[in-house]
Amino acid sequence: MEALFLPSGQPTVCKWCCMNNAQVVFESQGVCQVCYEKAVLAQKKPELCDLCKSLFTDEQVTKDLLSETAFPYGGLSYIRPSAENGCTLCRIFLLQDPNPDPGRLPLSAMLYATSSEREAQSGAGWTDINSIYFSSEQDQYQLMMSVSAKSDNPAAKYISQRPLESNLATPTIFNQIQCWLHECGTTHNDGPDLNSPKYRMPTRVIDVGSAAEPHIKLFEPPPTLRDQYIALSYCWGRDPFLMTLTTNIDEHKKALDMSTLPQTFRDAVATTRGLGLRYIWIDALCIIQNSNEDKAKEIGVMGDIYSLATITITTVNASCVADGFLQPKSQVTAELPFKCPDGEMGSVLVSAQKTTDLWQQRLYQRAWCLQENLLSPRVLLFTDTEVIWQCQTFPFRRRDNKHVVYVNDNASFIASPFRRLPASVFSPASNANPPADLELDIQTWKSIVENYTRRRLTVASDRLPALAGVTEKFQQVLKDEYYAGLWKSQFIPLLAWSRTTRHPKDYFPPLESYRAPTWSWASIEGPIEYHTVTESDSAKHIQAKFISCTTEPVMPDLASLGEIKSGRLTLEVSMVPASKSPLAQAAATRTGTAEWDEQRKPLSGPPLSVFPTPELLDECYDMFLCEGQTFRGKQKNNLSLILQHVDGEADDVFERIGLYSGYVKGNWKPWAGVKRRVINII
Numbered sequence: 094m095e096a097l098f099l100p101s102g103q104p105t106v107c108k109w110c111c112m113n114n115a116q117v118v119f120e121s122q123g124v125c126q127v128c129y130e131k132a133v134l135a136q137k138k139p140e141l142c143d144l145c146k147s148l149f150t151d152e153q154v155t156k157d158l159l160s161e162t163a164f165p166y167g168g169l170s171y172i173r174p175s176a177e178n179g180c181t182l183c184r185i186f187l188l189q190d191p192n193p194d195p196g197r198l199p200l201s202a203m204l205y206a207t208s209s210e211r212e213a214q215s216g217a218g219w220t221d222i223n224s225i226y227f228s229s230e231q232d233q234y235q236l237m238m239s240v241s242a243k244s245d246n247p248a249a250k251y252i253s254q255r256p257l258e259s260n261l262a263t264p265t266i267f268n269q270i271q272c273w274l275h276e277c278g279t280t281h282n283d284g285p286d287l288n289s290p291k292y293r294m295p296t297r298v299i300d301v302g303s304a305a306e307p308h309i310k311l312f313e314p315p316p317t318l319r320d321q322y323i324a325l326s327y328c329w330g331r332d333p334f335l336m337t338l339t340t341n342i343d344e345h346k347k348a349l350d351m352s353t354l355p356q357t358f359r360d361a362v363a364t365t366r367g368l369g370l371r372y373i374w375i376d377a378l379c380i381i382q383n384s385n386e387d388k389a390k391e392i393g394v395m396g397d398i399y400s401l402a403t404i405t406i407t408t409v410n411a412s413c414v415a416d417g418f419l420q421p422k423s424q425v426t427a428e429l430p431f432k433c434p435d436g437e438m439g440s441v442l443v444s445a446q447k448t449t450d451l452w453q454q455r456l457y458q459r460a461w462c463l464q465e466n467l468l469s470p471r472v473l474l475f476t477d478t479e480v481i482w483q484c485q486t487f488p489f490r491r492r493d494n495k496h497v498v499y500v501n502d503n504a505s506f507i508a509s510p511f512r513r514l515p516a517s518v519f520s521p522a523s524n525a526n527p528p529a530d531l532e533l534d535i536q537t538w539k540s541i542v543e544n545y546t547r548r549r550l551t552v553a554s555d556r557l558p559a560l561a562g563v564t565e566k567f568q569q570v571l572k573d574e575y576y577a578g579l580w581k582s583q584f585i586p587l588l589a590w591s592r593t594t595r596h597p598k599d600y601f602p603p604l605e606s607y608r609a610p611t612w613s614w615a616s617i618e619g620p621i622e623y624h625t626v627t628e629s630d631s632a633k634h635i636q637a638k639f640i641s642c643t644t645e646p647v648m649p650d651l652a653s654l655g656e657i658k659s660g661r662l663t664l665e666v667s668m669v670p671a672s673k674s675p676l677a678q679a680a681a682t683r684t685g686t687a688e689w690d691e692q693r694k695p696l697s698g699p700p701l702s703v704f705p706t707p708e709l710l711d712e713c714y715d716m717f718l719c720e721g722q723t724f725r726g727k728q729k730n731n732l733s734l735i736l737q738h739v740d741g742e743a744d745d746v747f748e749r750i751g752l753y754s755g756y757v758k759g760n761w762k763p764w765a766g767v768k769r770r771v772i773n774i775i
Contacts, residue, residue: 108188109173111197120425122188131177132184140179141429144171148204149222149431149441155206159220163205166227169197182427182443185238186227189425189445192234203228206240219434223254223495225443237446239495248431248439256426256442257478257496262360262419266480267367269492270473273482274368274404277471281486295398296391297337297379298322298372299349301365309362311337311345311378322372324402325361326465328455329377329551330413336382345378356417361406363419364473373406374398377414389648392655396468396562405469407462410477412455418475424496447478450500451510460548460555464563467514467541488513507540514563517570531571535583538567539623542578543593547620556608556615558655565654575653576642577613577660584639585719586626589732590614591688591752593622603691610644610660611749612734612774617690624732624754629720632731635667635764636719640771662774667717667764671735674715674763675755685755687735713737713750716772717764721754730754731761739775746773 105115107125109132115123119132144167147154157164166186167175175183190197206225227236242252249255258266293316300312314320334355337345351359358375365373381387391398399405408418426444433439456462466472466483474481478497482490488504489511504511515537545560557577564575574581579588601619609615629636644660646653671677675685716734735751738744755761 109176111169120184120188124188132188135177135179135184138179139181141427142175142178142180142183144175145180145182145427146430148225149429150438152432155220158204158206158225159208159222160205163203163228166202166204168202172202180427181425182429185425185427185443185445186236190227190229190234190236192229194230197229197234219251221251221253222441223252224446237495237498238443239446241442241444241494241496242431242439243442246439246441247433247437248441250435251433252431252441254494255492256444257421257424257494259421259423260419261421261475261480262363262367264367267364270368270480270482273484273487273490274471277484277486281484293397293401294318294320294322294372295374295379295394298374299362299378301362301371301373303371309349309351310347311342311349312372313346314372320372321370321403322374323361323365323368323370324374324399324405324465324469325357325376325408326399326405326456326462326469327357327361327408327414327418328412328459328462330415332413332415334377334414336377337379338383339381340383342381349378355414357408357411357414360417360419364406368404370403374402389655392558392561395464396565399465399468399562400470400566402469402471404471404473405465407456407466407472407474409451409454409456409474421479422477424478444496446495447497448500449476449497452500457510458548460545460550460559463541463545463548464560468562468566483511483513485513485516512540514566515570531582534567534571535580535586538580539587542614543620543622546614553604553618554606554608554656557657561654568654574642576644576662577609577657578615579613579642581639581642584642585637587623588612588637588718588734589624589626589721589752590621591624591754592617592690592692593620594688595620595622600692607658609657610662610775611690612662613660624752625722626719626732627722627729629729632717632720632761635717635761635767637667637717637734638665640665660775663771664716664774665769665771667767667769668714668736668772669763669767670710671713671715672710674733674753675731676715676733676735676753677710685730685753687751687753689735689751690749714747715753715764717761718752720761730756734774736772736774742775743773745771746775749774 105123107113107115107128108122109124109128113125113127116126117124117129119129124132148158149155154164172183172187176187186202204225204227206222208220208222222240225238225240227238228234229236239254240252241254241256242248244255294314297311297313299309301309335353351362354362358378361373361375365371380391408416410416411418424444424447426442428440428442431439431441451457470484472483474483476497479491479494489499489502501509502511503509504513506512515534541563550556550559568575571580571582576584599619601617604616604618614621640663642660642662644653644657647656647658676687678684714736716736718732718734721730721732731754733753733755734749735753736747737750739746739748
């Protein structure tokens with residue numbers, strides 16, 4: 094049997110014996126074959142050790158858990174044999190300890206507990222414990238565990254936290270969602286009113302039926318019908334599944350057989366019914382998938398479909414449509430005896446807290462799902478453990494528990510996966526005037542584009558269409574003209590993009606067919622980042638000046654927010670041959686950085702060529718764009734586009750091939766004496 098390997102290429106050491114190479118995964122950890130057999134045997138014959146039994150039954154031990162000095166637990170010499178003898182909690186300690194050192198736990202570990210806010214606020218005479226922490230190396234590594242009690246257990250009077258649901262389709266969860274929905278629709282002022290009569294329905298929806306008529310079917314609402322509906326955001330996956338086509342649409346209008354639907358669609362229907370609604374929009378069933386005309390038409394109104402939905406169901410962990418989302422993954426849980434303050438014996442459940450980074454989840458790596466999340470005024474995130482509510486007022490809300498910790502859960506941070514669009518996007522009444530804070534709106538747009546370009550697309554030509562819904566909403570707010578990913582009023586600053594340097598080992602080959610003009614970030618594959626642009630009086634006379642821009646959409650009858658077949662940008666600029674610009678000096682003095690739009694992949698090493706070669710310098714031009722701001726205090730830098738003449742075109746027609754950032758003070762002077770000229774970039 095082969096060993097398991099880490100991403101670094103090093104073999105994984107068995108988490109159980111800490112000596113052999115891991116060969117098998119057991120309870121999400123790598124173990125060797127010998128230890129795997131021990132673990133399986135222990136799992137079949139669970140029996141708590143005496144030390145674990147005493148944690149919540151021995152008054153002194155419980156006091157030590159809550160003290161500043163904590164409770165000294167056994168080391169590896171105690172925990173490993175105890176785990177082999179069937180102690181579930183010791184097995185959790187042994188396998189889930191985040192300390193990667195094979196030599197951990199030489200003597201003893203520390204175990205301590207924390208109480209809930211409810212207990213602290215009430216001043217009760219008992220301690221409402223909601224978490225315990227296992228530390229194999231003080232101040233270094235902590236295994237966080239949640240403590241909960243079932244509602245019908247005697248311990249529930251003293252332990253307020255409840256276990257995670259084993260099924261996310263329970264009446265309790267649906268009732269909670271309905272309460273959140275009612276509160277949002279009646280008391281929140283920064284989202285659409287649930288009872289507004291003006292919100293039209295999509296072209297097609299799935300009618301999930303009623304108690305009297307439980308059959309489901311594809312339904313085309315008449316233009317006069319105004320009703321609430323749910324939208325679904327999910328990952329398709331690679332395997333084929335039932336879709337609406339020109340050949341079966343009439344059949345789907347008559348009835349849809351539940352048994353033929355993938356599990357995610359079935360779960361979505363069950364959730365719609367559970368929330369008391371009748372209609373749900375699912376793209377694969379509500380768009381005719383083999384009709385380019387219908388797809389283009391529906392993509393053009395995608396912004397409205399999600400922004401007008403009552404709520405959007407988002408399947409966070411389902412990697413494909415066959416996975417479903419209502420059956421959460423089971424957790425390894427230890428049941429410990431609990432002596433209640435009134436003397437009655439109960440029990441509590443202890444399980445390892447899970448740390449989740451939503452950015453690493455499949456759905457958050459799918460390009461289409463970004464706008465589906467951002468445009469929805471209300472979102473239900475179905476994770477593999479729970480349901481999270483999102484709206485403009487509460488970007489991150491869930492039932493009170495300590496079972497899961499989310500990375501970057503503060504929605505005010507740009508890096509947070511819970512961050513929402515500005516409230517103005519969901520408040521049409523406030524859109525009568527130009528934006529009050531243009532700088533904030535443009536900064537939000539930049540962060541969205543940077544986030545979006547990190548995500549994957551199955552169809553390369555969707556780079557602009559998959560963001561068209563967000564673009565449409567921003568256009569309503571900005572009152573601005575849009576060209577292939579850039580806004581007219583901020584065109585020069587928005588040209589200051591380059592391939593991100595945060596992932597130097599990633600290689601993205603050139604596109605096989607045309608997608609966007611070279612001045613647009615949509616012309617390349619992979620993530621981009623924006624450079625900070627500043628106003629400069631000293632370099633203002635050589636800064637690029639926007640004259641005009643045109644783009645030609647693939648579908649002339651639709652707005653030019655989606656797929657395009659050509660684009661031309663006209664600028665008044667100062668430009669010099671690259672061999673006579675600071676770009677040439679950068680190669681020798683390393684006083685600047687050139688980031689190429691098309692990557693060069695060498696035989697070895699990272700694919701990104703950082704400094705220009707002499708051969709390339711002879712072929713290109715350096716066009717001063719604007720001054721920027723580095724991260725080195727207040728130091729400014731100059732930003733310039735690296736251009737190349739387009740063969741077969743007039744002398745004034747160029748294509749962008751990169752961006753140069755120079756760090757030397759005043760190195761914009763080579764452009765100062767150059768005669769200004771008008772050029773076109775395609």
